[in-house]
Amino acid sequence: MINPYKYVKKDTYQMYINGQFVASDSGDTFDIVNPVTNEVFAKAYKGGASDMQKAITAARNAFDNGPWGSMTQLQRSKLLLKVRDVLARRAEEFACLEGLDCGKLYPSVLYYELPQSIDGFEFSAGKARCLEGKVNPVDGNYLNYVVWQPQGVVGEILPWNGPLMMGCQKVASILAAGNTVIIKPSSWASLSLLVLASVFDEAGFPPGVVNIVTGSGSVVGDVLVKSEDVDMVSMTGGTPTGKHIIKSSANTVKNIALELGGKSPNIVFDDVDLESVVKWAAHGFTLNSGQVCVAGTRLILHENIYENFLEGIKKYCESLKPGNGFEYEKGINLGPVISKEHFETVWDYIESGKKEGARLITGGEKYTSQELAKGNFVPPTIFADVTPDMRIFKEEIFGPVLSVSKFKTEEEAVNIANNTKYGLAGAVFTNNIKRAHRVAEKLKAGQIYINTYFSKGIMESPGAGWKESGLGNAGIYKYMHPKTIFVDLDDNSNPPV
Ligand code: NAD
Secondary structure: OOOOOHOOOOOOOEEOOOOOOOOOOOOOEEEEOOOOEEEEEEEOOOHHHHHHHHHHHHHHHHHOHHHHHOHHHHHHHHHHHHHHHHHHHOHHHHHHHHHHOOOHHHHHHHHHHHHHHHHHHHHHHHHHEEEEEEEEEOOOOEEEEEEEEEOOOOEOOOOOOOHHHHHHHHHHHHHHHEEEEEEEEOOOOOOOHHHHHHHHHOOOOOOOOEEEOOOOOHHHHHHHHHHOOEHHHHHHHEEHHHHHHHHHHHOOEEEEEOOOOOOOOEOOOOOOOOOHHHHHHHHHHHHHHHHOOOOEEEEEEOOHHHHHHHHHHHHHOOOOOOOOOOHHHOOEOOOOOOHHHHHHHHHHHHHHHHHHOEEEOOOOOOOOHHHHOOOOOOOEEEEEOOOOHHHHHHOOOOOOOEEEEEEEEEEEEEHHHHOOOEEEEEEEEOOHHHHHHHHHHHHOOEEEEEEEOOOOOOOOOOOOEOOOOEOOOOOHHHHHEEEEEEOOOOOOOOOOO
16 A cells, blocks of 8 residues: 655645745644544645735736746646646655545546646647637728637635646646636645645746635635736635625626536436446445535436335445545545535435435444544435425535435426526436437536536536536636727728718
8 A cells, every 4th residue: 555644744834925835924824634534644834814915916916027928828838738747747646645635535536636637737738729719700891800818817716625636627727828826725625736836836837827825715715806906716616605706706896707516416217227327326426425516416216217226326335435545455435525524514414314304225324433433434325205395405415415306207307407506517317319318408507417427528528507506617718808809901991970
């Protein structure tokens, strides 16, 4: 087994502002905790309002006056490729740190999240050189063209469920678009992003182009959102935080992009191969212990397969082995949730499911072994006969908890699926190709899977949240704004009289 602690520093992890590794002005720190054991294994400086203000000033100056603003897209692209190379060289280190900080399964970080993070830079480096404008045919002797330009200073506020992968993918797009950035990680998962600063440093980014400030959302996040010097704020996180940011950003009318929560439906018709779909359905809600925004947490089963499917998925979930994700050689394939606090939130939902009369199929009881009880392990929990009035149907739990409902007709399945304030993702499993496309078309969500679960191209084909799942389209143009230009081509032009 690899020893991940060999990559952990004894010194307190510093923030990265204006090309310098710095302590917080206050000297305050916070603990970095391993969710497998709840042991503190490192410390990081906790930023405050003054630290965030310094980062904003640095990012503003780097955009307005630094070399970054006058670089060509080719030069920026080459810097992004250097980041890719350094990250690829240090993949094991980042997989270890992310695994320790988030309790993730080591193979899944090393072989999926790291390659995705690296690819984020590679893809964006290419994209930086392929930005497209357009020419509009307007009436008269005019040339009218539209170009895309960077927003300027972008604040990127991140959640804790996939900080490195999400952070890399978003920051790569932000930089490829020509912006400068201030990254604000979640306090529950800051480590990999703090260390990512050294990758930008080694790649040779000019000071102030990338800044990383830790601290609480309500303090440093709030300064970022309210600042007149920040042109855009992009936040991935919960819907309540997104609503708060809409209000707190209002005074500056800045551009905001929000990627928020979900409660995604997964519809299974009665013409499928049960054995294979059972595995997809289980994977859809247990990956990363259910801490995935697009997780398929509402399973909607045709009545003809209902009991058999429940039996199959129960058996599958009971075969999962919780534990330390670095001990993958022992068959460990289920990690903990991020923190004690989040564990309690997930547990409240499990109790509410029981109280509201859903039928418990599996899970629902805490692990009692000393080893698992130390950490934040939640057994995959399945409730059947869930109705739309129950909290476990309506609210995002963000843990391995599945709500199962039954349908008879296609129309009923779509109605149950769309009966939610969220609109992030959804899936349909059927061998009837016409029905598959018909249902996909009717689902009110930004990303749909047919006969599979989860995206197969996050960079190439990013989803966008509908309804309360988000605001703004994804991709590099999200971090840019269009400018339309009119050129008078007439030699003797005069204004109309
Ligand atoms: P969260 O909303 O609690 O926090 C997200 C970030 O916002 C954190 O960095 C936090 O410090 C910051 N924040 C909190 N209050 C703030 C404020 N007042 N001003 C500015 N920033 C503030 O979310 P979380 O618990 O870290 O992450 C889980 C949530 O993220 C889930 O709802 C999940 O669905 C969502 N998520 C969505 C996507 C997506 O692509 N749609 C991807 C991953 C996670």
